[in-house]
Amino acid sequence: MALKEGIAQYVRRFGLADMLDETALAALRLMRYGKGDLIIRSGDDVDAVLFVVEGEAKAYNSLDNGQRVLAAFYQPLDIIGEAELFSSQRYALSVEAMTSAVCLRLGVDTILAGAKPDCRLLSYICGRLGSKLTDRFKADSINLRYTVETRLAMYLLASAGDKGFCHAGLGDIADFIGCSYRQLSRVVRAFRGKGILDNIRGTLVVRDGGALELLADDLYTHTKQ
Amino acid sequence: MALKEGIAQYVRRFGLADMLDETALAALRLMRYGKGDLIIRSGDDVDAVLFVVEGEAKAYNSLDNGQRVLAAFYQPLDIIGEAELFSSQRYALSVEAMTSAVCLRLGVDTILAGAKPDCRLLSYICGRLGSKLTDRFKADSINLRYTVETRLAMYLLASAGDKGFCHAGLGDIADFIGCSYRQLSRVVRAFRGKGILDNIRGTLVVRDGGALELLADDLYTHTKQ
DNA sequence: ATCAGAATAGGACATATGTCCTAGTACGCG
DNA sequence: CGCGTACTAGGACATATGTCCTATTCTGAT
Numbered sequence: 001m002a003l004k005e006g007i008a009q010y011v012r013r014f015g016l017a018d019m020l021d022e023t024a025l026a027a028l029r030l031m032r033y034g035k036g037d038l039i040i041r042s043g044d045d046v047d048a049v050l051f052v053v054e055g056e057a058k059a060y061n062s063l064d065n066g067q068r069v070l071a072a073f074y075q076p077l078d079i080i081g082e083a084e085l086f087s088s089q090r091y092a093l094s095v096e097a098m099t100s101a102v103c104l105r106l107g108v109d110t111i112l113a114g115a116k117p118d119c120r121l122l123s124y125i126c127g128r129l130g131s132k133l134t135d136r137f138k139a140d141s142i143n144l145r146y147t148v149e150t151r152l153a154m155y156l157l158a159s160a161g162d163k164g165f166c167h168a169g170l171g172d173i174a175d176f177i178g179c180s181y182r183q184l185s186r187v188v189r190a191f192r193g194k195g196i197l198d199n200i201r202g203t204l205v206v207r208d209g210g211a212l213e214l215l216a217d218d219l220y221t222h223t224k225q
Numbered sequence: 226m227a228l229k230e231g232i233a234q235y236v237r238r239f240g241l242a243d244m245l246d247e248t249a250l251a252a253l254r255l256m257r258y259g260k261g262d263l264i265i266r267s268g269d270d271v272d273a274v275l276f277v278v279e280g281e282a283k284a285y286n287s288l289d290n291g292q293r294v295l296a297a298f299y300q301p302l303d304i305i306g307e308a309e310l311f312s313s314q315r316y317a318l319s320v321e322a323m324t325s326a327v328c329l330r331l332g333v334d335t336i337l338a339g340a341k342p343d344c345r346l347l348s349y350i351c352g353r354l355g356s357k358l359t360d361r362f363k364a365d366s367i368n369l370r371y372t373v374e375t376r377l378a379m380y381l382l383a384s385a386g387d388k389g390f391c392h393a394g395l396g397d398i399a400d401f402i403g404c405s406y407r408q409l410s411r412v413v414r415a416f417r418g419k420g421i422l423d424n425i426r427g428t429l430v431v432r433d434g435g436a437l438e439l440l441a442d443d444l445y446t447h448t449k450q
Numbered sequence: 451a452t453c454a455g456a457a458t459a460g461g462a463c464a465t466a467t468g469t470c471c472t473a474g475t476a477c478g479c480g
Numbered sequence: 481c482g483c484g485t486a487c488t489a490g491g492a493c494a495t496a497t498g499t500c501c502t503a504t505t506c507t508g509a510t
Contacts (some may be wrong), residue, residue: 005396019349049350058397070400072357073384073393081349098393116349122340124244124349125274125307129354132297133307136358140365143480144403147496159298168298168323169457172283175295177367180498185459202506372466394487405468410489426476427487 006030010053010104014077020106025100027110033057033097040081042094046104052082055101059093061141064217069141073098085111086127092134142185142219143178148187151177153215156197156206231255235278235329239302245331252335252443258282258322265306267319273306273330280326284318286366289442294366298323308359311352312334317359367444368403373412378440381422381431391429 003011008026011017017025031050033039035203039050058072070205071093074080080095085108107163155177160166168176174184188204191197198205198210206212213220228236232253236242242250258264264275264282282299292401296318299305305320310333339350344360369374370420393401399409409425413429416422421437423430431437 021343021346024346060243060400068400069403070397072360073401079350082354085350088457096284109243114343116343118246118339118341119344119347121244121246121249121336122351123308124313125304126347126351128304128356129351133354133358133361136296136361136365139367140361141370142364152271167281167306171457172295175285175293180349182460182499183497186497189459199458214440395489396487404490407469407490408467411467414489424488 003028004030005099007104009100010051014051014053016051016104020116024106024110024114026208028106029105029107031103031105033101033103035099036102037096037097039095039101039103040091040093042091043205044091046081046084046089046108048058048107049085049111050103050105052076052078052080053102053104055097055099056149057097057101058094059095061093061137063141063145064219065145066096067145067184069137069145070138074125083130087130088134092137119144129169146219148177148179148183149215150193151179151188151217152184152187152218153212154219156204157209157212157216157220160204160206160209164206167202168204169202228253229255232329235276235327239276239278241276241329246339248333249335249339252332252333254327254330256330258326259326260324262322262326264322264326264328265316265318267288267316269316271306271309271314271316271333273332274307274310274336275328275330276388276417277301277303277305278327278329280322280324282320282322282326284320286318286362288366288370289444290370292370294362294370296362307351308355310355311348312355313359316360324327340364369441371444373402373404373408374415374440375408375442375444376404377416378437379411381429382434382437382441382445383428385434389431389434391431392427393429394427 003025008028011025011028012072014030025063031039033055035162040063041083044128051149052074053076059071059080060068062068065207072078072180073096076155080103081091082108084091110160140156151174155173156166170184170188171181188199192199194208196206196212196215198207228250232255236250236253241253245253245375258280262333267286271395277299278301284296284299284305285293286296297303305328306316308315323346336444358378364379367379371379377398379397381391383391395409395413396406402409413422413424417424419433419436421431421433425434
C-alpha cells in the first residue's frame with residue numbers, strides 16, 4: 001500500500017497506523033489551510049474528522065448576545081469534529097486556523113464502515129461522550145456569558161420540560177449554573193413576584209413557561225433545533 | 226443464556242442487547258443505592274461503568290476555595306464513569322444518588338477485553354473525548370468559580386508551560402476564560418506591574434512562573450497530579 | 451414529641467466585572 | 481506610502497454578583 005508522500009510522513013511521525021487500519025489510512029486526505037481560513041463551520045453537515053498535523057487552530061461559537069466563547073485551541077495531534085461524529089448531524093462549533101495549518105481528513109463514511117457490530121458498545125459510548133461534550137459546552141457558554149436570570153430560565157426549560165416542575169434543590173441548581181445560593185435566591189424571588197414560578201415543598205413549579213422562554217432570550221428555541 | 230431476573234428486565238426495557246454482546250450482558254451486576262449513597266468517589270480507581278436504570282443521581286466536584294460545581298444530573302439510561310474509561314486511572318467526579326437508585330455495573334475488564342484491534346480507532350476517539358470532557362469540565366469549573374486573576378494564571382501555566390510564552394491574543398484568551406477584554410486587560414496590567422508578565426509584540430512572556438503558581442491558588446499543583 | 455442539621459430566605463455591604471467610550475499602535479493590502 | 485482594520489490600552493460609570501450574617505422552616509432520626 002503506497003500512501004502519498006506527504007501523508008505517509010505524517011502517518012509515520014504521529015504513529016497513526018496504531019489507530020487506523022489500512023482502509024482508513026488509504027482514505028486519508030491532506031488538507032492545507034492559510035491563517036484565518038475556516039476549517040469547519042458550525043452548522044455544516046458532519047462529513048469528516050480531521051487530525052491536526054501542522055500549525056494551530058481554535059474552535060469557537062458565537063452567542064445571541066453577540067459574545068463569543070472559545071472552546072479549544074488545537075495543535076498536533078488534536079482531533080477536530082470527533083464530538084459530533086456519532087451524536088449529531090451538524091458540527092457544533094466553527095474551527096479556524098490561527099496559523100497556516102495542515103490536517104489529515106478522514107471521511108465519516110470510512111469511520112462508520114469500520115464501526116462493526118463488535119464495536120457497538122464503543123460506538124454508543126462515543127456517541128454519549130460526544131453529546132455530553134457538546135451539551136456541556138453549550139451550558140457552560142451560557143453560564144459564563146449570561147446573567148443568572150437567563151441561566152435559571154434555561155435550566156428550568158431544559159429540566160422541567162413538559163412536566164412543568166423540577167425537584168432539584170436550590171443549592172444544587174446554584175452549583176450547576178455556577179452562581180451563589182444568594183443570587184439564585186434573589187432571582188427565584190423575582191420570578192415568584194412575576195408569577196413565573198412557585199416553590200412548593202422543595203419543588204419548583206413553572207407557572208408561565210412562555211415567560212421563561214422570553215427570559216431565555218431565544219437561546220431555548222435555538223437549542224431545540 | 227440466562228440473566229438474573231432483575232437484570233433481564235432492565236436489559237429488555239432499555240434495549241441493552243443492542244449495544245452489549247453476550248459476554249458483556251453476562252458480566253452485568255445489579256447495584257442498589259439509597260438516597261445520599263456515593264455511587265463513585267472522585268479519585269478512586271476506574272474499575273467499572275454504570276448504567277442508571279432507576280432513580281436519579283448527581284455528579285459533582287469540590288474546589289479548593291470551598292465551592293462546589295455540579296457537573297450533571299443523571300437519570301435512566303445515563304452512563305456513569307465512561308469519560309474516564311480510556312483516559313484516566315481515576316474517576317474525576319463523585320456521583321451521589323439523589324433518590325433510591327439502581328444501576329447495572331459493567332467492569333472495565335470486560336469492556337477492555339471487548340475492545341479488539343478492529344476497534345482501536347473508536348477506543349482512541351473515546352479516550353480523546355473523555356479527556357476533552359474532563360479537561361473542559363475542570364477549566365469551566367475554574368472559570369465559573371474563581372476570579373479572572375486566578376483564571377488567567379491557570380491559563381498561562383497550562384499554555385505557556387515550559388517554553389514560558391504564549392501567542393494567543395488577549396481577545397481570544399478573554400473568550401476562552403469567559404470574561405470581558407476590559408477585565409482581562411486590567412489583570413494583565415496588574416501582572417505587568419508585579420513583574421509577573423510582559424507583553425512583547427502580541428506575545429505574553431512569563432517572567433515569574435512561581436508567582437503564577439501562587440496566584441493559581443494550588444489549583445495548578447492539583448491539576449498536575 | 452424533640453432536637454439537630456439541612457435547606458430556604460433575605461439584609462447589608464463590598465467588589466469584581468461588564469459596557470461604552472476614546473485613543474494609540476500594529477499589520478496587511480493595494 | 482497611505483489607509484483601513486484589528487488589536488491593545490485605559491477612564492468613567494453602573495450593576496450583577498458574592499460574602500457574611502441572622503432568622504425561619506423543613507426533615508429525619510431518636
